[in-house]
Amino acid sequence: MDVNLCVGCGACTEKCPGKFDDGYNADLKQRTAIYVEYPQAVPLKYAINPDVCLKLTKDKCGICEEVCPAKAIDYTQKEERITLNAGSIIFSPGFKPFDPSRFDNYQYANFPNVVTSMEFERILSATGPTMGHVTTFPKLPLNPKKKQDKLLAEKRKDPKKIAWFQCVGSRDINKCDNAYCSSVCCMYAIKEAMIAKEHAGGNLDCSIFFMDMRTPGKEFEKYYENAKKKHGIKFIRSRVHSVTENSETHDLNIRYVDEKGQIINDTFDMIVLSVGLEITQETKEFAQKLGIELTPSGFCKTSSFEPVTSSRDGIYVSGVFNKPKDIPESVLDASAAASAAGDALSAARNTLTKAVEKIPEINVVGDRPKIGVFICDCGSNIKGVVDCAGVTEYAKTLPYVEFADEAMYACSQDAQNKMVEYIKEKNLNRIVVAACTPKTHEPLFQETLTNAGLNKYLFEMTNIRNHNSWVHKSNPEIATQKAKDLVRMAVAKAALAEPLKEEKINVNDTVMVIGGGLAGMTSAKSLALQGYKTHLIEKKDKLGGEAHKLYKTSQGEDVQTHLNELIKEIESNANITVHCNTTLENVDGFVGNFKSTLKTDTTSFALEYGVAVLATGAKALVPTEYEYGNDDRIITSLDLDKMFKENDAKLDQLNSAVFIQCVGSRQPDRPYCSRVCCTHSVDNAIELKKRKPGIDVFILYRDIRTYGERELLYKKARELGVIFIRYDREQKPEVVLDKGKLLVKLNDHVLNQPVEIEADLLTLATALVPRKDEKLANFFKVPLNDEGFFVEKHAKLGPAEFATSGVFVCGSGHYPKPVNEAITQGRAAASRALTLLAKKDNLFTSGTIANVDSMKCSQCGVCVAICPYSAPRFATEGRFAGKAEINAVLCKGCGLCVASCRSGALHLRGFDTHQIFSQIFALGEAV
Amino acid sequence: MNDKDIKIVSFLCNWCSYGAADLAGVSRMEYPADIRVIRIPCSGRMSPKFVLSAFREGADAVWVSG
Numbered sequence: 007m008d009v010n011l012c013v014g015c016g017a018c019t020e021k022c023p024g025k026f027d028d029g030y031n032a033d034l035k036q037r038t039a040i041y042v043e044y045p046q047a048v049p050l051k052y053a054i055n056p057d058v059c060l061k062l063t064k065d066k067c068g069i070c071e072e073v074c075p076a077k078a079i080d081y082t083q084k085e086e087r088i089t090l091n092a093g094s095i096i097f098s099p100g101f102k103p104f105d106p107s108r109f110d111n112y113q114y115a116n117f118p119n120v121v122t123s124m125e126f127e128r129i130l131s132a133t134g135p136t137m138g139h140v141t142t143f144p145k146l147p148l149n150p151k152k153k154q155d156k157l158l159a160e161k162r163k164d165p166k167k168i169a170w171f172q173c174v175g176s177r178d179i180n181k182c183d184n185a186y187c188s189s190v191c192c193m194y195a196i197k198e199a200m201i202a203k204e205h206a207g208g209n210l211d212c213s214i215f216f217m218d219m220r221t222p223g224k225e226f227e228k229y230y231e232n233a234k235k236k237h238g239i240k241f242i243r244s245r246v247h248s249v250t251e252n253s254e255t256h257d258l259n260i261r262y263v264d265e266k267g268q269i270i271n272d273t274f275d276m277i278v279l280s281v282g283l284e285i286t287q288e289t290k291e292f293a294q295k296l297g298i299e300l301t302p303s304g305f306c307k308t309s310s311f312e313p314v315t316s317s318r319d320g321i322y323v324s325g326v327f328n329k330p331k332d333i334p335e336s337v338l339d340a341s342a343a344a345s346a347a348g349d350a351l352s353a354a355r356n357t358l359t360k361a362v363e364k365i366p367e368i369n370v371v372g373d374r375p376k377i378g379v380f381i382c383d384c385g386s387n388i389k390g391v392v393d394c395a396g397v398t399e400y401a402k403t404l405p406y407v408e409f410a411d412e413a414m415y416a417c418s419q420d421a422q423n424k425m426v427e428y429i430k431e432k433n434l435n436r437i438v439v440a441a442c443t444p445k446t447h448e449p450l451f452q453e454t455l456t457n458a459g460l461n462k463y464l465f466e467m468t469n470i471r472n473h474n475s476w477v478h479k480s481n482p483e484i485a486t487q488k489a490k491d492l493v494r495m496a497v498a499k500a501a502l503a504e505p506l507k508e509e510k511i512n513v514n515d516t517v518m519v520i521g522g523g524l525a526g527m528t529s530a531k532s533l534a535l536q537g538y539k540t541h542l543i544e545k546k547d548k549l550g551g552e553a554h555k556l557y558k559t560s561q562g563e564d565v566q567t568h569l570n571e572l573i574k575e576i577e578s579n580a581n582i583t584v585h586c587n588t589t590l591e592n593v594d595g596f597v598g599n600f601k602s603t604l605k606t607d608t609t610s611f612a613l614e615y616g617v618a619v620l621a622t623g624a625k626a627l628v629p630t631e632y633e634y635g636n637d638d639r640i641i642t643s644l645d646l647d648k649m650f651k652e653n654d655a656k657l658d659q660l661n662s663a664v665f666i667q668c669v670g671s672r673q674p675d676r677p678y679c680s681r682v683c684c685t686h687s688v689d690n691a692i693e694l695k696k697r698k699p700g701i702d703v704f705i706l707y708r709d710i711r712t713y714g715e716r717e718l719l720y721k722k723a724r725e726l727g728v729i730f731i732r733y734d735r736e737q738k739p740e741v742v743l744d745k746g747k748l749l750v751k752l753n754d755h756v757l758n759q760p761v762e763i764e765a766d767l768l769t770l771a772t773a774l775v776p777r778k779d780e781k782l783a784n785f786f787k788v789p790l791n792d793e794g795f796f797v798e799k800h801a802k803l804g805p806a807e808f809a810t811s812g813v814f815v816c817g818s819g820h821y822p823k824p825v826n827e828a829i830t831q832g833r834a835a836a837s838r839a840l841t842l843l844a845k846k847d848n849l850f851t852s853g854t855i856a857n858v859d860s861m862k863c864s865q866c867g868v869c870v871a872i873c874p875y876s877a878p879r880f881a882t883e884g885r886f887a888g889k890a891e892i893n894a895v896l897c898k899g900c901g902l903c904v905a906s907c908r909s910g911a912l913h914l915r916g917f918d919t920h921q922i923f924s925q926i927f928a929l930g931e932a933v
Numbered sequence: 934m935n936d937k938d939i940k941i942v943s944f945l946c947n948w949c950s951y952g953a954a955d956l957a958g959v960s961r962m963e964y965p966a967d968i969r970v971i972r973i974p975c976s977g978r979m980s981p982k983f984v985l986s987a988f989r990e991g992a993d994a995v996w997v998s999g
Contacts, residue, residue, distance in 0.1 A: 016961075045959040133960065443955045444972070445947070472958030473970055484966040491969055854974065901978030917974050922983055925971050929942060930990025 007040075007053055011078035013415055014042070014050030015387040018070035018079070024058040028135075032125040034144055035135040040070050045133055048446070052078075075385025076415065093354060094320050094347035097296065097306075098340065099289045101326040104175025104184070104281040111181075111248040112171065112279060118143050118158065119256055119276045120249060123170075123194060126278045130201050140165060140206045142256070142275055161256060165210070165275035168202060169260070170195040171246055172216040176282030177717055186303045187717040188282035189330040192220040195280045196233045203237055213240040213274075215262065218709040222681040223332065224821040225791075225801065227672055249277060266758065283330045296321055303715060305329050310559040310826040311568045314343040314833065322346045329714045334805040335827070341806060341834035345532045348840065352536040355844070367505070368459045370435040375501045376408040378434035379493065380425060382416035382441035384471050391475035393486045397440070400490050404497045408432055416441050422454045429458035436464050436500045440493050442471040461505030463853050463916055468496035491929060498928035499921045506853030506915050509894045513598035513846045514616035517839060518543060520590060520782070523551025524569070524825060525817025526621030527576050528832030529839075534581035536836075538843055541613060542576065543604065544586045549573045551623050552818075557647035558693075559825045560685050560716050566651065593618075593785035596876075596896050597812030597842070598849070602785075617812045617839045618786065620796060621832065624818035627670040627773040632741040639748050640741070640768045642669075643686050650693060660701055663694050664750050664765040666739055667707040670773035673735060678793055681822045683771035684711040688723045690769065695726040703728045704763055706739050706752060731755060741768065774822035786813045787876050796820050806834035809874065811896060814839050854916035855897040856904055860886040862911035869903035869912060878903055878912075939967040939994070942987040946976045946999030968996070975999065 024039025031037075039059040042052050060067035061081055071079040103124045107115040114120045119142050121129070128134035129144050136144060143162045172195060176188040199212035219241060221230040233239040244262045251258055258274045285304035293300055299307040299317040306316055306323045314322050324339035325331070331339065348355075379401040383389035394412050401410035409432045413421040416439055428434060437460070439451050444467040452462035470489040478485040515538055519530045522544030530542045542549070550573055556565040576582055591603040591610065598616045626644050634640050641649075649657055665687040671680040684707065691703045705728060712720040724730070732755040733739055739752035750763045778794030788808045789797040796819050799809045807814045816835035817828050842849070856877070869878040869890050877896040881887050890911070892903075901914040913919070945951040951972050957964070973979065976999025987995045 016959075045956055050959070133956070443951075443958075445952055445955060469955070469970070472955040474966075476958035476961055477963055478966040479961070479963060481966055488966050488969070495969065495971070900975035901973070902975065905978055905980040914974070914978065917978060919980070919982070922971060922973070922978075923986060926942065926983060926986050926990055929940070929969050929987075929992075 007051065007083070008078045008080050009049070009051045011076045012051045013076050013078070013384060013387070013417070014052065015075065015385050016042070016052070017073045017075060017386060018052055021069045021073060023067060023069075024055070024060050026055055026058045030128075031135050032122070032128045034125055034128055050446070054079075054081075075387075093351045094322060095296075096322045096324060096340075096343045096347055097293075097298070097316065097327065098324045098343070099286075099292065099327050101283040101330075102286045104182070104188075104284050106174050106279050106281055109174070109181055112174070112277070113249055113251065114279060117249065117251045117256070117258060117277075118145055119165075119251075119258055121145065121276065121278055122174075123191065123198060123278055123280045126198055126202075127194075130198060130205060138205055140168075140202050140210075158256075163275070164206060167211040167274045168199070168213075168276045168278060169246075169258075169272075169274045170199060170212070170214045170278045170280055172214065172280045173245070174279040174281050175284065177217065184282055184284065184303065185718055185721060186305075186330065186715045187220065187713050189220070189713040190332045191280040191282060192216065193223065193226055193229070193332065195278070196221070196230055196239065198278065199239045200233055200237055203239070208238075211240075213242055215242050215244050215246050217243070217245060218711065220709065220711045220713055222679045222684075222711045222713060223334070224678075224795070227679045228677055231677065265755065283326050285327060289327065298323075301715060303718075305715065308826075310561050310563050310824075311572070311829060312346070313826040313830045314339055314346050320350060331714070333802040335830075337803055338805050338827075338830050338834040341837040342830045345536075345833040345837035345840065348837070349532055349535045355536075365457060365459050367461055368435075370460070370464065370505060373435055375406040375436050376432070376434050377404075377406045377436040377438060377497055377500055378425075378428055378432065379404075379407055379410040379438045379440070379497065380416050380421075381410065381412045381493070382439065382471075383412060383414050384416075384441060384475075385414065388441070388471050388475045388489075391479055391482050391485050392470060392489045393482070394489075396486060397470075397489045397493060401438075401440075401493050401497065404494055406436070406501045407497060408434055417447055417450055422450075425451075425454050426458040429455070429460060435460065436466070436503055438466045438468065438493065438496045438500045440468045440470045440489065440496065443467075443469050443473075463506040464500075464503050466496045466500035466503065468492045494931065495925040495928040498924040502918070502921045502924055504915070508850040508853050511598050511849040511851060511895050513842060513849055514600075514614055515539070515843050515846050516541065516613075516615040517617050517619065517843070518600070518602070518613060518615040519619040519621060521551070521621035521623055521817060521819070522546075522549040522584070522586070523621060523623045523817055523828070524553045524572070525623070525828040525832035525835075526551075526619065527572055528829045529619045529621060529814075529816055529836040530582055531572070531576060531579065532833055532836035533839060533843075534579045536840060538581065538840075540582045541615065542582055542584045543588050543590060544584065545589055547586050549576060549584065549586070552625060553825065555626075555644045555647060556825070557650040558689065560689055560719060561826075565825065590782065590785065596893055597810075598895065600812070617814065617842055619814045619816060619835045619839060620782065620786065620788070620808075620819060621815075621817040621835070622777050622779055622782065622819040624774040624776045624795075624822055627676075627775045629669050629770050629772050632666060632669065632739075632768070632770055633743055634770060637743055637748060639766060640770065642770050642772045643683065643690065644772075646690050646767075646769045650690070657694070657697055660694070660698065660766045662702040662763065662765050663691070663704070663767045663769065664763055665691060665703075665705045665769045665771060666741075666750070667705065667710075667771045668735075668773075669770040670775075672708065676773055676775075676793065678795075678821075679711065680772075680774045681711070682774065682824045685716045685719060685824065687769065687771045688712055688716075688719045688728075691723050691728045692719065692726060695723075695728060699726075702763075704750075704765075705730050706733055706750070707731075708733060708735065731761070774818055776819055779819075786810055788813055788815075806831055807838045810876070812842060851894045851897070852899055854899045854914070855894055856892045856899070856901065856912055856914050858890050858892055859911045859913065860889045860891075862909045863889040864909045864911070865889055866908065868906050868908065872906050873903055874900075939965075940992050941968040941994045941996055942990075942992040943968045943970045943996040943998065944973050944976070944979055944983065945970055947972055947974050948999075950998035973999075 022038035025036045027033040028037040030044045056062045132138045246262045322343040324343040398412045517540045594601045742749040776794040814835040816831040881891045904912040904914040
């Protein structure tokens with residue numbers, strides 16, 4: 007397939023006889039030998055699977071070549087070897103979902119209604135094999151000619167009861183070798199259950215069988231609580247032994263032991279196996295070739311302090327290969343890897359760039375519109391349904407249309423060249439293209455306009471393929487009429503198009519980082535290494551933040567050694583200015599042009615900067631329960647770290663130590679999980695056991711959340727004899743100080759009996775509490791959530807930046823996180839900031855933004871109040887002081903202010919009111 | 934009302950519904966040809982005036998999606 011010629015029409019797939027399993031749909035259906043990976047693929051180009059193509063395997067068929075209108079099929083293509091010279095490599099090979107076929111107890115390979123979570127994901131998807139309809143027997147490629155398929159199809163039904171089994175292929179060294187926790191399955195199982203209920207209706211009975219519910223991500227705990235309370239999803243703490251099938255109905259019977267020790271039998275219509283994440287053998291071999299070290303579980307070995315750097319210099323890693331993780335963390339990893347790769351290459355920046363030749367723009371202001379209309383056939387994609395010649399003739403009759411032409415492929419290079427010629431020859435000053443979607447092709451045509459000397463906004467595109475010929479195939483006549491209507495509407499709008507200017511954004515390339523903890527320092531270091539002047543603001547008298555209080559990371563690295571090294575690097579970097587004992591007094595300006603006053607004890611000074619990174623962190627809660635403060639044997643996790651650091655002699659005298667988890671976390675007033683405390687306590691319990699093997703150590707917990715490879719610590723702790731006792735929030739442990747004794751009482755979950763532990767030391771695993779700095783949030787106009795954590799731009803895709811341009815976030819102020827994750831996010835924030843800074847001389851606003859007709863503005867302030875990006879404000883000086891004005895840099899062109907302006911003073915360039923009216927009126931002509 | 938003459942004016946947000954309509958095309962989902970799409974940059978751009986004007990021009994229904 008020649009990807010330069012393929013137009014993504016899909017004519018080739020219609021008659022292709024070769025078939026193979028559709029991996030995108032988890033093999034639940036088949037696809038043709040010539041295929042597109044998935045419908046949303048960008049670029050939308052088809053490919054041939056050489057293993058099943060009849061032409062390539064048997065030299066028969068060849069039908070795709072016959073039907074391809076673009077002559078894109080090339081059977082002679084061979085594998086090519088390409089050599090690239092690279093300074094850094096980012097290795098991000100991903101994972102494979104665990105294959106549960108080998109588990110004979112769950113019978114995935116034999117029972118049609120036992121499915122994997124990946125398959126269920128596709129069943130729920132609107133683009134999946136059942137178009138989102140939840141149904142039993144989903145795996146069958148139902149072939150009506152096959153008798154067996156036909157019989158089973160009759161049994162297909164909407165399930166009434168579905169069960170999810172957690173930890174299939176994770177936390178399991180009995181039936182597989184994956185000792186680690188896959189980190190994502192608890193959340194996706196809850197999500198799948200919620201969506202299944204949404205699709206199937208409220209009566210669907212959903213049960214999730216789990217060992218520990220692990221929802222330590224941002225907003226995850228609330229999601230879990232919601233699933234339980236509002237959506238009635240059942241959570242059953244049990245590992246189901248096996249599944250049997252009713253051979254007649256294919257219903258699934260299970261037998262399990264509940265928490266009270268009772269054996270329960272139950273029947274489900276479907277069982278979803280929540281499969282874990284695995285690194286493939288292929289990836290492991292490739293890693294070996296690259297010469298990078300792996301952990302015993304097959305993930306990349308990285309240190310907590312350089313969490314995206316592999317053991318080989320110059321090779322960086324991201325995603326699940328760098329430990330199991332979900333979307334936001336993968337995105338953070340990716341940005342962090344980009345920053346690390348960039349740090350190493352900063353000296354070579356811009357050495358390979360080429361300048362673009364600029365073509366002078368023709369002034370068309372005041373000229374009568376002379377519209378050129380180009381109707382695309384898209385091979386037979388449009389022409390096969392729509393009478394394109396008829397539409398072209400029709401276009402010629404429309405007002406202001408000077409010229410109309412039909413093109414076989416309007417996007418092809420020769421059609422583009424012709425378009426430039428026509429523009430010049432006929433003096434066209436507005437262009438309409440009726441073809442596919444502007445979402446993919448508008449930039450291409452706009453470039454053609456630019457090449458012809460026209461402002462790129464003198465362009466209008468209308469979609470007669472995706473919205474017309476492709477979806478009204480059986481009604482060519484109506485489709486042709488619709489195409490005419492769409493062209494008429496586009497012509498009416500184009501006649502009103504004006505050349506628009508893209509304003510240059512001036513970017514001050516100085517950076518301000520607020521917060522001198524691990525995350526803030528990491529951000530500052532990366533930005534400084536890449537050549538940007540960075541000011542690091544710290545409220546306290548020294549850098550390092552809360553990390554000063556930590557003993558070791560979960561990987562056993564000494565925190566203080568690394569922290570002090572980092573502080574030294576920061577203090578000796580000429581690009582970094584450290585401001586300790588300094589607070590921020592105000593913030594003025596916007597992306598690229600911020601200005602603040604900073605205050606120390608003795609003086610205040612002004613700072614101008616282009617971007618800001620907020621890394622204000624979080625601190626440990628001071629507990630108010632469990633007799634904290636009434637006895638010096640009752641301490642917090644950080645106090646215990648301090649004892650370890652100082653090698654406190656008291657540690658040797660301990661005979662019994664107790665940890666209580668979730669102190670201040672996962673409760674109504676603080677409904678989030680603090681993420682770090684389970685691992686911290688487990689790690690400290692191991693440390694106690696190592697120092698004195700005879701000590702009794704108890705961890706009282708609600709769910710142990712040692713996600714990822716931290717699970718290995720949990721395993722190790724159990725092996726060392728640490729005793730884990732679970733408690734419920736409704737029945738918390740009780741701490742009693744009695745005649746010099748420190749007693750902890752609770753109900754044992756296994757024995758279902760009250761137990762009493764005499765402790766020499768009680769460690770409270772306290773919540774991490776954000777600083778909830780509302781003043782700072784207001785300065786930068788960034789939001790805080792109910793608990794006081796910063797709210798990022800997008801929970802999944804924008805985890806290190808704010809919706810406010812030029813402001814970035816990292817560290818525990820965003821959400822509690824351990825050392826390695828704080829450093830990853832610090833790097834990620836730097837990386838996102840760099841995308842702005844690196845374009846310093848090349849940054850422009852969009853042309854399609856709002857502007858104000860000051861004469862009409864009544865100063866009501868609605869636009870100022872309503873804009874989510876703070877683009878409108880009241881002018882403070884000049885002739886129109888007091889009237890609204892738009893900051894072009896901040897405006898995203900959504901038009902919210904324009905729609906809400908009651909004086910008609912606001913206009914949205916490119917989508918102005920009269921332009922949209924013109925489309926409505928043009929439509930009216932046909933109605 | 935004659936079924937064949939129905940006209941639905943659809944104001945679709947560029948970032949979601951317009952893309953969804955594109956995807957319906959890529960997936961070749963057939964649907965009645967009664968809608969005429971007007972692409973807007975965000976459903977926040979929508980004004981009641983557009984709805985009223987579409988009805989005045991003879992639309993049978995107006996669909997705002999974003």
